[in-house]
Amino acid sequence: MTRLSEDDMLERIRARFRTSGTPVGPGDDAAVLDPPGCRVASTDVLVEGIDFTGAIPARFVGWKSLAANLSDIAAMGARTRAFLLTLGLADGAEATLDDLVGGMADLADEEGIALAGGDLSSSPTTFISITTLGDLAADSPLERSGARPGDRIYVSRPLGGSAAGLALLRQGWVLRPDGSVVPPESIAERASFPLRELAGSAVRQHAMPTAETTLGPMLAERNLATACIDVSDGLSTDLARLCRASGCGAIIEFLRIPPFPDLPEHAVALGLDARSVVLHGGEEYALLFTSSKRESELSGMLGRPVYAIGRIVAGEGIVLETDDGSARLEPAGFDHFAR
């Protein structure tokens, strides 16, 4: 195979994305956006071996890396307009460049987002660094710091699927490029249909997550949330961040946290700790937000379910209420430097 030059690779990447909304797009020293420009910016990096492995086909890695960034912008009550893509490519990674970029382009198309620019470098380790630029949906952003005692705490969808999917990949379940998921040979015979179904949805939830790109801006536009963050490092960690930023504490009820469908029933058979993946599992990209509205009222106004899991209280720290009583919940989500 002839090695591609940097300019060739840039051409191939550019060809996959729309660039409207950027009068000067990729290919000049910098991108220029249509007036009035963007007020919201976020950046996120995925490193091979740390944030993804060969167990995840390249198109899913591409999709997911953009989804994580869209989630950050959505959590501010903003809409992503454009993004910049930086790739560090290890030897051999060029072979999967089209798949990686293709997965990203599928999501960018779906969300109507333009590629504004980027950079390429060869690198001993493959990594993907994305910066997203967006517009506020309202005059003010949704910040982490706006929660007040008495507010209800919401999650936008069931939790635990992504961490369960990751655990299954580590156990040897295989995600194929076509999205099908197959069990490891050792358990293939005793993997029941419902088990396979759950494993398949959990692995796809991990590999091809969606961001709450409609809900975030809607919460901001209608002024329905007092604070908001996305669940990227796990509920326990991200709720602790929201509480710390807001200068308050929280009480949540385990039984009110919606688990990923069928997870509690089959967790043991799959060797998973359902409680741990729900409370601490990262890369969910659900929104975690606070609101003075009740659950039924809020779901009605939004035209979709959201789940009240507890309330904000004065003080600090998080208390978790379960059938066995109350206990302090410590952040136990993902810290990139704590392994």
Next chain:
Amino acid sequence: MTRLSEDDMLERIRARFRTSGTPVGPGDDAAVLDPPGCRVASTDVLVEGIDFTGAIPARFVGWKSLAANLSDIAAMGARTRAFLLTLGLADGAEATLDDLVGGMADLADEEGIALAGGDLSSSPTTFISITTLGDLAADSPLERSGARPGDRIYVSRPLGGSAAGLALLRQGWVLRPDGSVVPPESIAERASFPLRELAGSAVRQHAMPTAETTLGPMLAERNLATACIDVSDGLSTDLARLCRASGCGAIIEFLRIPPFPDLPEHAVALGLDARSVVLHGGEEYALLFTSSKRESELSGMLGRPVYAIGRIVAGEGIVLETDDGSARLEPAGFDHFAR
């Protein structure tokens, strides 16, 4: 040494930068900029072992990585307002984090640029990915594509220092954290004072470059340039890009290209090919631009020297005129994937 957590490292990084101009700065899901936001965005990545090595102390790596990005924004006729910083840190890189961030903060302070956000990850390879956000100085940006036959071609300052400095580092010259440069032991005795002086300025030019953050916006505001690019991959490569984008060719005169001071006199003694570093040396961050104005007129209007090195012609490709006659100049600068 206790390992720092991600949040601890983020705190230490944030503490070094100003965040004004960003009502929501680092620490939330995304940054929010003061109205009207930014219309210009650029991104650039440096990878350890590819773009920098242990031969360059961390504070210079930090400075340089931001300078490269400021140069891209300046080349668009824009001013950088804020930046996002993504770091992939290999084991041990935490020890130099303060120096790396300190060098970057020195330049950010000097240029009045706020840190808007960022991301941290552990990584097998250390890398620095920066996205800069800026404002146009005029209604229209300076693009690569505006050069027309008859325009004069300018460089904003002497060339070749950075590539000479890199070559000297590879020969064993040492750049110390305090900025002093010492010869390798093998030649220490015969390295004359002028030679050491030149080596010192060249190595510092390589490690601590400045971007044309005043000139770029000035050219745009006063409508003095028809096209502009920064010399990041070498004059031959970047001029070829400008010509290709503009659909024209160029004739340049070697004797009119200003070489880095004292380089021609001492190149041989230092084992350098002066002509090659001037024509093809990258990471200069000079501006390369075209204008219909004459050199004396333009330098007068700008209140600083700029150097006419040739002219834009119809057709394609670059012709280099020397004492020995004319020859085609092929791009021979840095391609990240052509080693």
